[in-house]
Amino acid sequence: MEENRGLILYGCTLAKNLEENLPNLANQPDFFLRSCDEIIRVFSNVKERLSREVVPQPFDVGIQEWLRSGTGTNTENQAMDLLKAQSILGHSSQYHDAHGFEFIGHQMGGERVMEGDAQGLRAGRGLEIKPVDASNPSPETSPSQRRRKRKDEADKIVERVPAPQMGNLDLPPEDGFTWRKYGQKEILGCRHPRSYYRCTHQRLYQCPAKKQVQRLNDDFYTFEVTYRGNHTCNISSTTPFVSVPTPIEHGTIPQTTTTMQPPLSHWLSMEIKPPPEVEAAPTSFDTLAFQYPGGAGPSSSSSVAAGGSGSAGPSGPQFPVYQPVSDLADAIFNSGSSSNNSMELIFSSIDENWDTPGEKKN
DNA sequence: TTGATTTGACCCAT
């Protein structure tokens, strides 16, 4: 099952890369085809594997269980899964991020830590996630409650993530959601100002998610990101199918199976090495390589993730058994190269076809 | 024109 997860993540990653580079592929149909073939190969592999496994429950439920148990704060597990996936597919690969960090995932006393070999280790930095109290997942909902946040320390998750090492160092780490900055303050005892963000879709969807971003006093290259509230908007800027650590997800099963995004800065920052046959393609696979948001990558200059999207649908991660690749390809072809929402289009298209009968949408 | 960012002011918890 771990291997399957890695394969799926790898497939999604390839699709994401393809989506991000659609504008560059207009004149390279051959490379586009090869990329599609690779995606097809990955998902076909998953399909075969799943079909061989005995699944004692409906497939989509199994996937949701899998997502619930295997994601969330386990970005390092995703890293290892992706590594395994490439191994399964016969790709020689090492697991590096865009800065050449070699990731080592391990667990320390309940706290999950992802360490990089270079500066990350030097600074004792890593992915640090502190779910505080899952039993009280009450997102802020009304203006009258907004001043009570300080009391409600339970409703937050604190992460430490590495800052971009190149490009605009002031950009906060990407986490897969789109955020709108609404404030910045100098904080007593803090060398750097604290920035306040809320979900871009706060108004449209009454999404209460917020985050604070602050550099550490003693490590300019590390952000401490505090998440509060739970996304209800179902709209993310990047890859679907993965869960982000939010208070509501710790402990109880969320009422809505809103698919959350991981701190994508972590697994998006991991370079996916091209498979040999793709490397040999006329166009280097490097054009599809991940680039760190805020660095030289395709990210927008804003504080948030670049275009692309990947709504997983409000009824939770639906996963295809049949037709996924053809639908994906159709969506890509129909989305147009200039669309910023092509992935959203893709996955909404997929959702339409993969919705399990009986499950209702929001 | 529209959406995002900046920044000073305001409000509330401590």
Added chain:
DNA sequence: ATGGGTCAAATCAA
């Protein structure tokens, strides 16, 4: 009284 979180007008950028 003070500090942290948010608001909202002004400004910027696409």
